[in-house]
Amino acid sequence: MIIEAKNVSKSYKHREALKNINFSIEGPKIIGFLGHNGAGKTTFLNLLSGLIATSNGSISVNGENVFNAPAILRDICFVAESRNFQEEMTIAQTLKANSFFYPKWDANLAMELLEVFALNPKEKVRSLSKGMVSALGIITGFASNAGITIFDEPYIGLDVAARNTFYDLLIEQQTDNPRLFILSTHLIDEASELFEEILILHEGQLLFQKTAEEWHEHIVAVKGSPSDVEQAISGLKSIYKHTFMQELTAIVFTDGQSIEGQNIMLERVSLQDMLVYLSKQQKARTIK
Incomplete structure (x- = not known):
């Protein structure tokens, strides 16, 4: 999978969130997509996922623009920081709905991870703690088998043990089923050893793109x-x-x-x- 951002800008009514971003990344690889609050990370990830349109420029995956491209978007799983699931649905219903959207969905893996994170498939999303919702997002990301899997602050509410479980699963999945993982997190000390390549946004611009070795x-x-x-x-x-x-x-x-x-x-x-x-x-x- 190859992601290319060409002259990408995104403006809202009172601010410019992204300013002429240019870069390309190629997987399989684990990417650290970093920056302080307000740097433009989530805006870019929303653009990459086709949820919003650029103000200028384009984002393409394997040469095809992602906006209004259903075939491409089915191979991009974006687990956002919040509001990923319908609150009235049960966990089982949520995973079933996701299985219809992602053509490579791994139902067996989803069920295994429910046990790993001790989630009851009969519980409704609205009754879950923040940590449980984060765990459901992690399960969705891994089970999607999407060629581009994005985790944006994926472990809000999870304790250290559960976060370490996520890191172990990430390494395991990249070994067993390599893909382009993009991880945006503020817990950088914990996750930095996972990154094969690092991109840093600062005040809406690309400040840095290097491999971990560089x-x-x-x-x-x-x-x-x-x-x-x-x-x-x-x-x-x-x-x-x-x-x-x-x-x-x-x-x-x-x-x-x-x-x-x-x-x-x-x-x-x-x-x-x-x-x-x-x-x-x-x-x-x-x-x-």
Whole structure:
């Protein structure tokens, strides 16, 4: 499966959610689709799922535009953060309805996962806790067997053990039935080891797209006196700067270049820290 976004923009009445997004991703692969709140992630995933139309540009899967393309959309399963299911339906009815939509639906897997997450198929969706609804979404995503399976904050309300079960299932499914998984989450420290490729949106734009192996070659923290750090990072794009106790920390894109300088220290930047820095940057701009 190949997803291509070409010059994608999406505007609402009072804001521009996405601004000229361009990228392509190819599976089977587990993609980390990341960004702070309001970065545009969910908007893009809604566009990819054909739920809304772009304002400009196009999103295609295997060369076909996804909007108003039922055949393509049957091979895309989008498990959103909320409102995935009809509250008056039982779990069994919900899974049955999904089986009609997804042609590769695996009913046996769905039943196995009901037991894994201890869900009663006779219960109505409206009676479920947030964690149970999340588990039902996870079951739907895996059982759909969709070539593109999207999980947007899939485990709200689930405890650590249940989240670890999700991660184990994700690895198992990618081994047994490889596909293009897209995972959007704020629990990055937990999930980062799963990602084979990372995309980061920031303020409606694509900030970064690299494989997991490339991450630490392209993002680095440079620490030292302000003058030494500024000299060392001259010509590089800075993502975030912070001065504390006369020490400057600069998070920069290296573009694969080596950083040299006297009296400076280079440190790795985790994905979780990167999102924290971007959030701080956004808040600083808002305050100004």
